[in-house]
Amino acid sequence: MEMKRLSLALVLGLAVAVAGQACNPPFIMVGSKCLYVESDLRLSWPEARDFCKGLASDGGGADMASFPSCDNFVAFSRYLEFNAPNISGMWVGAHSAFTPNMWQWISGEDLQTGVPFWYYNEDYDGTRDCVSISLDYYNRLVDAHCELPLSFVCEKHLARKDEAEQAATKRARDMECENHGILVGDFCYVFNDRLETWEEAERNCRSQYDEIGGELYYPSSCNEFTHMAHHLEAAEKANSYWVGGVDISGNEEWTWVNGENIPGGPPYWATGEPSHSHDNQPREHCTVMTAEKRYYLQDVHCGDRHPYICKLRFL
Template sequence: MNVRAFISLAFAVGLAGTVAGQICYPPFTLVGSKCVYLETAEELSWQEARDYCRGLGSDSGVGDLAAFPICDDYVAFARYLALNAPTNKTMWMGAHTLFTPNMWQWVTGEDLQTGVPFWYYNEDYDNTENCAAADGSYYYRLIDAHCDLVKNFVCEIPPMRKEQVAEVVSAPEALVDPACHDHGIVIGDYCYVFYKHAEPWEVAEEKCRTDHHDQGGELYYPSGCHEFTHMAHHLEAAEETDTYWVGGVDISGNEEWAWVNGENIPGGPPYWATGEPSHTHDNEPREHCTAMTAGLRYYLQDVHCSDPHPYICKLRFF
């Protein structure tokens, strides 16, 4: 039975997923705030895949290629693909260029910025490759591809219940603010001070705590995907070329990564560059500390803690 027939049967027999809190009709699965279906058997061009998805629907609307303008939703989706998609598959997503080369947009209408958090850091954005796909080789981050290539794809349909409107990742506004001490810069909801003097990681971490004790200073770490995105986009917009220390460390030496506040740093999206953290137990000296690097579009990488780098202190408003 094909997917369209299965969904029609689901409507007919009332397989509405209100049982146990489920809000997606089978074979769709709730991932983040989306009802998604992975088509791993049939391969189509981007437009053919979109037409296929549009043929799917529910009481709340028609289907389309899956779009994830919400950062946390995309992270949940990438983890879902890692667990459920065939190994290293590349799957069409609901994003394409609009009007001019490299002006990307989700099919739901939201703008799609390049770089953090959605794209593979080394994507070169070929002007002839105007459709986006999630690539399993790069933690299921986006790559651009020729739209007429045939690939598997991901469809979505609206959930049965009206989903809550969530914040869309947008370009950050960086301002000097009187409430931001010591010539800091406001990015998003926080105040940061950028130190160009290079220090080892432990010295940078101590200086952020002691020099900015009254403002609750810490070596920068993101509270979530949006804050991380804002910082990466600020560094790119400022044309920074330095490598900056970040408040993440391998706490046990056994690849157990945590922020300086003690919270776990998950692997893969949204923080780590593809192939990072890269150290192994045979590396001497070990790469126990994290940095944001221009060469990786400011995704995280692990580096030697004794290396000197500039650093960012994160201050709090009281």
């Protein structure tokens, strides 16, 4: 292996102990994964996977990187934004399995289309069976011909948490939602089809469900956002729903209604969003989840009228 390809990884790749194992050079820790980004060599998807497997050492396995966890995917996406600005595409460990447009990570987990991994306008044509990250689309996934020469990312396998620890980290609730709410994932929501402005929707969520802490919907995590997007898609909700994202200052400082910052790019925003500028009149200061953008966030005029989603607090 050429020293040129490994020099940056060697500088950055100081050993990091994780779960009793070391993330040693050429791998570096990104999120909770041990990764090696090959940015100079361009290989086909099968060749890239063979290359990654050849990096196994000290009895530890290696393969092309999989990102079934939204948090790890977002962490890697943000790493690429700062460390791989000149790479247009990069192979990851996912491909179609069994039937067309059914995707799977090589680690065994299913890979759903849409939020939070895929470019919202991706259109599978039946001939592109391998998956790459495209830096042109906020570092989201696109399908590509497996023979295409691209950069790629490898992963060193670390020890998994034991089953008891995994079970302790899962959130499970067995409950019924109040006020005609619908349980989606771990939270209760009310889907209101009445057309309102953003301010009217936000006020209605608080006033109508005050006793159970109602607010205009905002996600507490990437997983909650994913559950909501997939619910809207499965329910064939063609509407654009108001959600609780707003640019209160007018200086493109986006926050949820609970005051937390909305980061740019993955996992929440559609590619090219937010799209408003200081020249827009009226300004687009409020957010919707819309089928047009595969239920990623889109900024629109606050005075527009849309249905809305209220989020209910657990008692």
